Amino acid sequence: MDRTSSGGSSFRRHSFTLPCHLIHQIDDGAGRDSISEAGDIGDRAISRRYSESSSVHMSCDHMSENGAVVSIPVDDSLQQYPAVWNTVSDVTPLPPELISPLSTDALKGSEDMKQELNKKLPKLLEYVSCLIQLAVFGILGVLTRYLLQRLFGPDIAGATSDQSYAYLDLPSNMVGSFLMGWFGVVFKDDISRVSDHLAIALSTGYLGSLTTFSSWNQKMLDLSVAGHWLFCVLGFLLGMMLVASSISLGIETAKGLKWVVNRQKICSGNGIWCSRINWKVDSCRRQLAVMVFFLLILAFLWGASGTLVKAEFNSGGSGAQLWFACMVGPIGVWIRWYLARLNGYGLGRAGLLKWIPFGTLIANVSAACVMAALAIVKKAINTKTCDTVATGIQFGLLGCLSTVSTFAAEFHARRESMHPWRAYVYAMITFSASFGLGTLIYSVPVWTRGYEK
Known part of the structure; x- marks a missing residue:
């Protein structure tokens, strides 16, 4: 297996798509879990900005008739949201023959993201x-x-x-x-x-x-x-x-x-x-x-x-x-x-x-x-x-x-x-x-x- 297909399978194992109505469930759960942070979290806000690469990433840029679709990395932290985790657990993986190789645009996008992060102040x-x-x-x-x-x-x-x-x-x-x-x-x-x-x-x-x-x-x-x-x-x-x-x-x-x-x-x-x-x-x-x-x-x-x-x-x-x-x-x-x-x-x-x-x-x-x-x-x-x-x-x-x-x-x-x-x-x-x-x-x-x- 070449590097591209290997990277593609790895990427597919760690990502999935969710409709926007499930995002609200994530937000509601996060709000309940961190209710004590409703007012202010101090300088932890700056520390979180520098650790965003390991946090959940959402994007609702592309809208369709069925609602927005976002990509969210799968990790253990999602298990704290039962409604979302159950939905993810029920997803049936696509057969290998239906999975296309990972586009190089994603790799270019990641490089652009790294360059953008490098533009921030120390x-x-x-x-x-x-x-x-x-x-x-x-x-x-x-x-x-x-x-x-x-x-x-x-x-x-x-x-x-x-x-x-x-x-x-x-x-x-x-x-x-x-x-x-x-x-x-x-x-x-x-x-x-x-x-x-x-x-x-x-x-x-x-x-x-x-x-x-x-x-x-x-x-x-x-x-x-x-x-x-x-x-x-x-x-x-x-x-x-x-x-x-x-x-x-x-x-x-x-x-x-x-x-x-x-x-x-x-x-x-x-x-x-x-x-x-x-x-x-x-x-x-x-x-x-x-x-x-x-x-x-x-x-x-x-x-x-x-x-x-x-x-x-x-x-x-x-x-x-x-x-x-x-x-x-x-x-x-x-x-x-x-x-x-x-x-x-x-x-x-x-x-x-x-x-x-x-x-x-x-x-x-x-x-x-x-x-x-x-x-x-x-x-x-x-x-x-x-x-x-x-x-x-x-x-x-x-x-x-x-x-x-x-x-x-x-x-x-x-x-x-x-x-x-x-x-x-x-x-x-x-x-x-x-x-x-x-x-x-x-x-x-x-x-x-x-x-x-």
Whole structure:
């Protein structure tokens, strides 16, 4: 037997075709198995890109009247999808005389694929590029959160305040959760087709920094210390209801828009217009250009923030706190993105409680604890410098380290899964751990040492 026919038989042993309706079964099964990865998986996303050659490869490029047909390598991982594996097991191999030799086009295609993979940035540079974009969008998230605080706060709209269950960051948490339904759930794959880093920067960087869990928890601690326990309970319950409703509304409206756009393309018969311009950042040159572009933006944002902090630091006030927050905010984004690699792993080698996203949980609870510690430090020292630095860290680093939008996405995914009770258990663990530890760190010293409430 010659090499071509041998390669052809090997290729046929390791590949088969499936109609597109079975692909949805694969996707649904994968979604159930990795439900804890619904929000973010951190830097594991980059590692997965470099191991795609050993993963399942699908392509729905060729459409026919009977539906799309795709090629999927057969390996042991398919056995986790019973419906698909049973279908594959029932396939009867074709007789040898009906099997044509493997076309050399496939070999050429594989060479082209290797050349395309070689065009990507080295893994280290791609990691740095992702960190830069996360930093830029993290700062933009901090600025947007500040603007929403001012817009809905006591100075303008008067809809939120520090003394009410409608806490200052409630509007930003709602807006961020709504946008997470758009750009972090429905349109995330579409954005990834242009740039994987952009999809990560938008969801993890911008929306994760636009929303903050640590500030939410701290405002409820302040209410409890002042004796407003009813407002404290309402703050958690109402806040959770509004956040959950916001992401659900975002997902539904985004799905509606996507359906309208897709239907419009079908009705007009012009569904290939977007392929005429290749916007995808898929070459080394484009990736370098994007990295340099965002590096310049980051340098400008950090430079402007540093200059403004230096000019306003001595006078203190919200301006100095905001610009200091912009300087340290990216650190919180990077830590949260790194911690997100723990999502979906569970505890120990057995992967216990895999459905709990421990990365997001650790980020939110730890940020809430440090936020409470800094709050008591400000009361103990009570100087303008300490207040500026501590508030800047709270608003920037800890505000970006904790997130409500990712938490809302994870809550929504579990509520829509086969085990909806997991969503409420996850929420209760997050709230009870954050508020309980915050009470020990912040409330108890205020009560026992008589600090001003």
